[in-house]
Amino acid sequence: MLIARIVHADDRRAFGELVQRHQGMVRGFLRRMLGGDADLADDLAQETFIKAHRALRTYRGGAKFPVWLCAIAANELRAEWRRRKRRAEFSDDEAFDRPDTPEPGMQRDIATGLAQLPEAQRAALVLCFEHGLTHEEAAAALDCPLGTLKSHVARGKSRLRAWLEA
């Protein structure tokens, strides 16, 4: 309904509602992936929503809207990494991001633990558990095979558990 109002009537209030509804997931995902760099994450989140607005006419509802949005955010992330001459894909290498987290206690531990994980495992855990996507949806958002996604989830979970228990 909201999407129809945006596409057919260019209703900016409706788009604002959409941003309000989904910004938590997009900004949270990007912050986790950027090791807590909130400013850069918000810049990419803004770019994600602007691209989504531009491409909304092409959204056919094949995937759930949050999944579609996450796929755009993941592409923004890859583009950012490419711009930085870093890795072009979610690599399975060791991560070197250190979170810049003001949160105390468990929040900080989780952020630091996630930041230790390779990007592919971190992305899988964040989307599946923090934002409640199914394995199929997360695989679609990250553009990777379902089996690969499941193995990232399993390995990420076990590494995170080991890190938190250490």
Added chain:
Amino acid sequence: MDDSEESITQLLRENALAPRDSGFTRRVLTALPQRLPNAAISRRIFADTTRFAIALVLIAVAFLWFLAGPRGGESIVAILLFLLPAFAAAARVCGPLIPRSVLRLVWPRGRDWR
């Protein structure tokens, strides 16, 4: 799924990072491209179409010239010597002859991943 796996899952759910504020919404809405009135859209379409037509006319003239001539390497050089400055001059006067949206179809690289 054992208890410790369940507890990791639970921990991630409970400590999910999902920042949400109306300031960000305003920021996105401000950054959206401005809406153009219908008249401006019509003018833009007319200008783009005209420029594209000029480009097609130049290409057609070059092609006919090639067909009318001896069709050798020399005529290709001569045609290019005519075509390139003509394109450059027309683009300078009228703006880009081939709209970016069309160029992107041919050469989709760049920041826009779509």
